[in-house]
Amino acid sequence: MQQVAINGYGTIGKRVADAVRQQPDMDMLGVAKTRPNFEAETAIDKGFPLYAAIEEREELFAEAGLEIAGPVEDLVAEADVVVDATPSGIGAQNKELYEEHDTPALYQGGEDAELTDVSFNARSNFENAVDADHVRVVSCNTTGLSRVIAPLREAYGVEKVRATLVRRGGDPGQSDRGPINDILPNPVTIPSHHGPDVETIFPDLDIDTLGMKVPATLMHMHSLNVTLEEEVDAADVRELFADESRLFLIPERLDIDGSGTLKEYALDAGRPRGDIWENCVWEESVSTVGRDLYLFQGIHQESDVVPENVDAIRAVTGSADAAESIETTNETLGIGL
Ligand code: NAD
Structure with missing residues (x-):
């Protein structure tokens, strides 16, 4: 089972978290957020351990009655792979954190292509991301x-x-x-x-x-x-x-x-x-x-990259080939209208 962390639990992050939870070969280890809001509350309701993305703001969560499992560093250290779904440009700032803990990371399309070794689309170039440390799932x-x-x-x-x-x-x-x-x-x-x-x-x-x-x-x-x-x-x-x-x-x-x-x-x-x-x-x-x-x-801008993130997790962890991964992702999510 691949232990997956999500850093940045907004539009993309929360959808990827739900999709990861549906995968037979992945565990959702936890999600990191910067502040307590409705998304933080629903993360807790869904049973996702909540980590503080910014240590100094940890007490804001306590004040809002939300239990924090620890700082984002702990989450990244424990994970097999981290999906960074923070706003454009923040992923680049987080790269050092992922490197410190030797945790492979996926970034989103708002980051510059130069940030990563590979830009990824499952249908087009899955193989390029196999065992890569830093992969950008394109916009x-x-x-x-x-x-x-x-x-x-x-x-x-x-x-x-x-x-x-x-x-x-x-x-x-x-x-x-x-x-x-x-x-x-x-x-x-x-x-x-x-x-x-x-x-x-x-x-x-x-x-x-x-x-x-x-x-x-x-x-x-x-x-x-x-x-x-x-x-x-x-x-x-x-x-x-x-x-x-x-x-x-x-x-x-x-x-x-x-x-x-x-x-x-x-x-x-x-x-x-x-x-x-x-x-x-x-x-x-x-x-x-x-x-x-x-x-x-x-x-649909909010969701077409979600299955791509799931496939990119399998690529960087080398846990399935393109056809196997795409099939599993499609089946578990119910892709195919
Ligand atoms: P969003 O603003 O909805 O979510 C980002 C989340 O990250 C928010 O919850 C924010 O509070 C949190 N955050 C901010 N700073 C953080 C930090 N330092 N550490 C951890 N979390 C932090 O943004 P989004 O729309 O989900 O976009 C995320 C990435 O996905 C961007 O690169 C964006 O370009 C890309 N993307 C967005 C869309 C879209 O249509 N929304 C589509 C494809 C790709």
């Missing part, structure tokens, strides 16, 4: 793009990818984010930083990306154009995608017209927190004109 958008690009490269070859990312302004709980009444080119410079991030997964890929931000919280939306190396029928691409376990091809009959109905569908289907771990590709949008493929996909 929600890069994960979403990689899952589509990997099978296309293998089946047809990819000459060039052009993607426009219409990004949610903030997560549902982020009341300080925006815009609330605007459509922003963001970043305004072209290409956006997302393309180079995808190249950390596929170093030889030719990709240009453009970013926008809109007043939405539920999901990102990608408009994708991939120039393939051969002419392909759209029906063949749909078949290719149907075989990919983390691509959900939205059938026309469901009458799902956007991220609102997608989230409603996930909630109706009993998904925890309404999470959608899969890319949501509108089947009817998958079209080809000569060698050009077009599609729309929705990406």
